[in-house]
Amino acid sequence: MDVAVRVLVVDDQTPFRNAARAVLRATPGFGIVGEAASGEEAVALAGMLEPDVVLMDVMMEGIGGIEAARRIAAAHPGTVIVLLSSYREEDLPSNARACGAAAYLHKADFGASVLREVWRERHASRSAR
Secondary structure (H helix, E strand, C coil): CCCCEEEEEECCCHHHHHHHHHHHHCCCCEEEEEEECCHHHHHHHHHHHCCCEEEEECCCCCCHHHHHHHHHHHHCCCCEEEEEECCCHHHCCHHHHHCCCCEEEEHHHCCHHHHHHHHHHHHHHHHCC
16 A cells, blocks of 8 residues: 655654654554664665655764754755654754754654644645745
């Protein structure tokens, strides 16, 4: 079965990738097309897999989620990037707001309804242009 919204999950912690996979399985119309444990992997996989959505952890070793989001957004402007972290939004580095991500979610708030809402909002803003 083809998935309407293809999602790449990026997090250096296996438990969160497992949780995201479970959320995606429970969200009709969304499916996981790949997983990465680093920003570098995310950039490479985004180019190969061309996901519709990238769920990106902010704090990872290497280039990290913010820089990876910036690179993916520059190379694939149609990709919806959602930053995720256990930090409060106001505690994120200042460059998090300018990296090209469509949204920021606290990991505790991530779920099927939030994912669908971010996707709907992003497509509504594209349609309004």
